[in-house]
Amino acid sequence: xxxxxxxxxxxxxxxxxxxxxxxxxxxxxxxxxxxxxxxxxxxxxxxxxxxxxxxxxxxxxxxxxxxxxxxxxxxxxxxxxxxxxxxxxxxxxxxxxxxxxxxxxxxxxxxxxxxxxxxxxxxxxxxxxxxxxxxxxxxxxxxxxxxxxxxxxxxxxxx
Ligand code: ADP
Numbered sequence: 001x002x003x004x005x006x007x008x009x010x011x012x013x014x015x016x017x018x019x020x021x022x023x024x025x026x027x028x029x030x031x032x033x034x035x036x037x038x039x040x041x042x043x044x045x046x047x048x049x050x051x052x053x054x055x056x057x058x059x060x061x062x063x064x065x066x067x068x069x070x071x072x073x074x075x076x077x078x079x080x081x082x083x084x085x086x087x088x089x090x091x092x093x094x095x096x097x098x099x100x101x102x103x104x105x106x107x108x109x110x111x112x113x114x115x116x117x118x119x120x121x122x123x124x125x126x127x128x129x130x131x132x133x134x135x136x137x138x139x140x141x142x143x144x145x146x147x148x149x150x151x152x153x154x155x156x157x158x159x
Pocket of ligand 1: 007090125
């Protein structure tokens with residue numbers, strides 16, 4: 001079985017992430033979305049909320065599994081018995097960090113490869129940070145994220 005892990009914060013998941021998830025699911029037998037529990041950052045949504053939302057927005061993709069993890073991505077990838085890490089590339093600004101991360105991970109675990117999917121042009125500008133910021137100013141974010149996210153953001157910022 002060809003299994004890939006798509007790790008990230010997904011705070012919250014956007015249409016840009018979903019585009020990468022769908023495309024990865026069409027390439028691999030199974031895609032595990034790894035939701036990072038990062039004790040050094042204070043997320044808007046708890047890891048449990050992010051997992052719940054991701055499960056909801058991927059119910060129509062049968063070969064997608066959502067799990068949370070802590071610590072190094074490569075350890076999680078090995079635990080999942082996966083061979084590939086998926087990352088999305090939006091612009092050159094993503095590239096340098098992503099390259100360093102992929103190279104470091106290759107040294108840590110040579111049997112795991114990183115595969116970059118270039119974001120679709122219509123989502124290239126999108127980030128979770130922008131979505132959070134817009135929602136905090138009570139702006140409509142339905143062009144950027146699925147209805148489950150819009151609902152959760154509305155509840156967070158009690159529109
Ligand atoms: P992280 O904190 O790990 O960067 P994110 O949730 O911000 O977590 O992003 C997870 C992955 O999704 C990263 O590879 C990122 O480049 C990618 N990504 C984020 N937004 C988009 C988008 N709009 N289109 C495609 N890929 C994206």
